[in-house]
Amino acid sequence: MSSDLTLIDKFVTTFEKLDELSTWSKDDPLLFGEFNEDEFNEWRPIRVETDHSALESIYETLPARFPALYEQLVLSYRWAEVDLGLFRLLANPPGPTLAGLTDEIYRDPGMLETLILNKCLQFGQGPDADYDAVCFDWSRRRPDGDCPIVQIDHEEILCRRRFKIVGELAPSFRELMQRIIDTAAI
Numbered sequence: 001m002s003s004d005l006t007l008i009d010k011f012v013t014t015f016e017k018l019d020e021l022s023t024w025s026k027d028d029p030l031l032f033g034e035f036n037e038d039e040f041n042e043w044r045p046i047r048v049e050t051d052h053s054a055l056e057s058i059y060e061t062l063p064a065r066f067p068a069l070y071e072q073l074v075l076s077y078r079w080a081e082v083d084l085g086l087f088r089l090l091a092n093p094p095g096p097t098l099a100g101l102t103d104e105i106y107r108d109p110g111m112l113e114t115l116i117l118n119k120c121l122q123f124g125q126g127p128d129a130d131y132d133a134v135c136f137d138w139s140r141r142r143p144d145g146d147c148p149i150v151q152i153d154h155e156e157i158l159c160r161r162r163f164k165i166v167g168e169l170a171p172s173f174r175e176l177m178q179r180i181i182d183t184a185a186i
Helices: 002-018 052-059 068-076 099-105 109-117 154-160 173-185
Strands: 120-125 133-137 149-152 165-170
Touching: 002 068, 002 173, 052 068, 052 099, 068 173, 099 120, 109 120, 109 133, 109 154, 133 165, 149 154, 165 173
Parallel strands: none
Antiparallel strands: 120 133, 133 149, 149 165
């Protein structure tokens, strides 16, 4: 387990290397830090200790569980949405519960319904302004509980009510994290 925590810590340190770490404005509810001259809120990930039972409120409404490594990430840190180059990680806002993460997952009910019907749990979006969903594909869950990471075409869902995988970003969340860490080290 300590090697997982080390991997998570390394992954979180990439946030500062790969993203500007700022949120939109004074109206943004993710107030982590100080406002800069452009009225963007500059933030840093916050290390927290959250009991594993906090995940149960999310799992009450989802048909599948997240991979254990992602669970440990959301229980160990809070962050605003972060662009990691390959994808944007949905926010896990500060607070004593995971209600902010739940709000992020449920933000677009039309997308969520189609994703769940196709056994995908969203935890990110495409890079920059790409609205494609980045998901755990739990239909191909591995024996260790990890899942392939896939990108889903949002226009196919929202405009045509069809599910289309754009591509596989990584064979597992662990490998996706390592890829991001390796990219940040360059």
